[in-house]
Amino acid sequence: MNENNKQSWCVNADHAMSGNNNGTTKICCMIENWCDMTLNSNTIQENFQKIDFKDLRKDLRAGIRSPSCRLCWEEEDAGRKSKRLRDNEKYFKHLSADGKPFTGLAKFELNLGNTCNLKCRTCAPYSSSTWMQEYYDTYKHEMPHHTTFKLYAQDMKRYHQTYDDESPFWDDLEQNLHTIKQFDFYGGEPFMSKKMWRTLQMAVDKGYSKDIEVHYATNATHWPTENIEVLKHFKHLNLNFSIDGVDDKFEYIRNPAIWEEAKENMGKAREFAKTHHDIHISWCHTISNMNIFYLPELLDTFYKEYSDFGIYLNLVHGPQHYNISYIPEDVKEKLIPKLEAINKDYEVWQNFLPGVINFIKVGTHNPEHWKQFKKTIKTHDAYRKEDFVKTFPEWAEIIGFNDE
Numbered sequence: 001m002n003e004n005n006k007q008s009w010c011v012n013a014d015h016a017m018s019g020n021n022n023g024t025t026k027i028c029c030m031i032e033n034w035c036d037m038t039l040n041s042n043t044i045q046e047n048f049q050k051i052d053f054k055d056l057r058k059d060l061r062a063g064i065r066s067p068s069c070r071l072c073w074e075e076e077d078a079g080r081k082s083k084r085l086r087d088n089e090k091y092f093k094h095l096s097a098d099g100k101p102f103t104g105l106a107k108f109e110l111n112l113g114n115t116c117n118l119k120c121r122t123c124a125p126y127s128s129s130t131w132m133q134e135y136y137d138t139y140k141h142e143m144p145h146h147t148t149f150k151l152y153a154q155d156m157k158r159y160h161q162t163y164d165d166e167s168p169f170w171d172d173l174e175q176n177l178h179t180i181k182q183f184d185f186y187g188g189e190p191f192m193s194k195k196m197w198r199t200l201q202m203a204v205d206k207g208y209s210k211d212i213e214v215h216y217a218t219n220a221t222h223w224p225t226e227n228i229e230v231l232k233h234f235k236h237l238n239l240n241f242s243i244d245g246v247d248d249k250f251e252y253i254r255n256p257a258i259w260e261e262a263k264e265n266m267g268k269a270r271e272f273a274k275t276h277h278d279i280h281i282s283w284c285h286t287i288s289n290m291n292i293f294y295l296p297e298l299l300d301t302f303y304k305e306y307s308d309f310g311i312y313l314n315l316v317h318g319p320q321h322y323n324i325s326y327i328p329e330d331v332k333e334k335l336i337p338k339l340e341a342i343n344k345d346y347e348v349w350q351n352f353l354p355g356v357i358n359f360i361k362v363g364t365h366n367p368e369h370w371k372q373f374k375k376t377i378k379t380h381d382a383y384r385k386e387d388f389v390k391t392f393p394e395w396a397e398i399i400g401f402n403d404e
Contacts, residue, residue: 001088004062004063005060005061005062005063007063007065008059008060008061008062008063008064008065008066009060009061009063009088010028010060010069010072010084010087010088011087011088011091011102011107012027012028012083012084012087012107013027013053013056013057013060013061014057014061014102015102015103015104015105015106015107016028016087016105016106016107016108016109017044017047017048017053017105017107017108017109018031018109018110018111019039019108019109019110019111019162020034020111021111021112021113021114021126021127021159021160021188022038022126022158022159022162023038023039023040023041023158023161023162023163023169024036024037024038024039025037025038025039025047025048025050027053027056027068028083028109029083029109029111029186030069030071030072030082030083030084031056031068031069031071032067032068032069032070032071033052033056033068035047035050035052035053037050038162039162039167039169039172040161040162040167040168040169043172044105044169044172044173044176045105045176048104048105056068069084071317072084072085074359075315075355075359077362078355078358078359078362079354079355079358080315080352080354080355080356080358080359081351081355087107094181102179102181103179104179105176105179105180106179106180106181106182107180107181107182107184108173108176108180108182108183108184109183109184109186110163110183110184110185110186110190110196111127111186111187111188112163112185112186112187112188112190112193112196113159113160113161113162113163113164113187113188113193114126114127114128114129114156114159114160114187114188115129115160115163115187115188115189115192115193116128116129116130116187116188116189116192116219117130117189117192117219117221117222117256118130118189118219118221118254118255118256118257119131119134119255119256120219120242120244120253120254120255121252121253121254121255121288121290121322121377121380122244122253122286122288122290122316122319122322124319125156125159126156126159127159127187127188128187128188129156129159129160129188132152132153132156133149134380134383134384136149136152137383138379138380138383140152160188163193163195163196165194165195167195170195170198170199173199174199174202177199177202177203177206177208178206178208180203180208180212181211181212181213182212182213182214182215183200183212183213183214183215184215184217185214185215185216185217186217187217187218187219189218189219189221189222190216190217190218191216191218191222191223191224192222197224197227197230200214200230200231200234201230203234204230204233204234209233209234209235210233210234210235211235212234212235213234213235213236213237213238214231214234214236214237214238215237215238215240216237216238216239216240217240217242217284218239218240218241218242219241219242219254219257220241220242220243220257220261220262220265220266221257221258221261221262221265222265223265223268223269228272231276232275232276232277235278236278236279236280237276237278237279237280238279238280238282239269239279239280239281239282240281240282240283240284240312241262241265241266241269241281241282241283241284241309242254242283242284242286243262243283243284243285243298244285244286244288244290244291245291245294245298246259246297246298246301247259248391249291249294249391249392250262252386252388252391252392253290253291255384255386266281266306266309269281270308280310281308281309281310282309282310282311282312283302283306283309283310283311283312284311284312284314285298285311285312285313285314286314286315286316287313287314287315287316287324287356288316288322288323288324289316289321289322289323289324289326289327289370289373290322290377290388290392291392292324292327292335292339292360293335293338293392293394293395293398294392294395295313295339295342295356296338296339296341296342299311299342299343299346299348300343303343303346311347311348312352313348313352313353313356315356315359319376320366320369321369321370321372321373321376322373323363323369324356324359324360324363325359325360325362325363325364326363326364326365326366326369326370327360327363327365327370328365328367328370328399329365331398331399332360332361334398335360335398336357336360336361339353339356339357339360340357374399374401377401388401389401389402
C-alpha cells in the first residue's frame with residue numbers, strides 16, 4: 001500500500017478468497033463478482049489465480065475503486081469502517097508484531113454449504129437447508145411450471161455438494177494448509193460440518209495450527225463438545241455468536257432457536273475461554289429493517305450481561321428490502337433520535353454507531369424495497385403463524401405495518 005492507492009488497496013484482494021455456499025468463489029464476502037468455477041471441480045489455486053481476480057488486484061493496487069467493491073465504498077463514504085479498512089488494519093498490526101508478510105492464499109473464508117438447523121428471516125435456502133420447504137411452499141408459483149419439491153431439492157444440492165464428506169475439495173484444502181494464516185468459517189451452521197473438524201485436526205498434526213487464526217460465525221444453538229478441544233491448538237480463536245435480538249425477538253428472527261439455549265451455549269463459551277490461551281468471544285448483531293428500532297434495548301442487555309464479550313454491528317446489504325438505507329424519511333425522523341440517545345459510554349459509539357446512523361441518513365428511500373419488506377414479513381408470518389406486530393409492536397406502529 002502507498003499514498004497513491006491507500007484509498008483502494010485491500011489485503012483481501014492479494015491474499016484472500018471466499019468460498020460461496022455453492023462452491024463458487026470470490027475475493028471476499030463483500031465483493032459483488034465471483035468465479036464461475038467451483039472448489040470441487042477446480043483446484044483452490046485455479047480459483048485463486050482466475051484472471052478476473054488478477055484484474056481486480058491490479059485495479060486496487062493502482063488506486064482504482066473497482067465497482068465490484070461497491071459495498072465497502074458505500075460504508076466508507078458513510079463514515080463507517082468497512083471490511084477493507086478493518087482487515088487492512090489487522091494485517092498491518094500482524095506485520096508489526098512478527099514482520100512476516102502474507103504469501104499467496106493466507107485468508108480463506110468458507111461458507112460451508114447450507115446445512116443448518118435454523119431458518120433466519122434474512123436468510124434463504126442457499127444458506128440454510130431448513131428454509132427449503134418453506135421457500136418452495138411460498139414461492140413455487142414463481143418457479144418453472146410443474147416444478148415439484150423433489151426437482152427443486154435436486155437443484156438445491158449444489159449448495160452443499162462442495163462441502164460434502166466425499167468432495168475432493170477437502171483433500172485439496174489439506175494440500176494448501178501451509179500458506180493459510182486465517183480461516184473464517186460460516187454456514188449454514190459451521191459447527192455442523194464434520195470435514196471441517198477433520199481439516200483442523202490435520203492442521204494441528206502437521207504443525208500449522210500455531211500460526212493460524214480461526215474465526216467462527218455460529219448461530220448459538222450448537223456447542224461442539226466432542227471437537228472443541230482441537231481449537232486450543234490454534235494461534236487465536238474468534239468465536240462470534242449471531243445475535244439479532246434478545247428473548248422473543250431473537251426467536252422470531254432466528255426461528256426455531258430458543259433464547260435460553262443460546263444463553264446456555266454462550267455460557268459454555270465463557271468457560272472454554274478460561275482454558276484457551278487466546279480467545280475472543282463476541283456478538284455479531286446483524287441490523288435490518290426488522291430490528292433496527294430495538295438496537296438500544298439490545299445494547300443495554302449486552303452491556304449488562306455480556307460486557308466481557310466483544311460486539312460487532314453488521315449491516316444487511318441484501319436482500320435489499322431488509323437494507324436500512326432505504327427507510328422512508330418520515331420513519332428516519334422517529335428512528336434516528338432514538339439511536340442517537342444510546343448511552344454514549346457504550347464502546348460501540350467509538351467504533352460503529354456513528355457509521356450506522358450516517359448509513360441511514362445518507363440512504364435514499366426506495367418505495368419498492370420498502371413495500372417488499374412489509375410483504376415478505378407478512379408472507380412468512382402467515383406461513384409460520386408468527387406475528388411481527390406482536391413481537392415488534394412500537395416499530396410496527398411507527399412504520400405503519402398494517403396500513404397497506
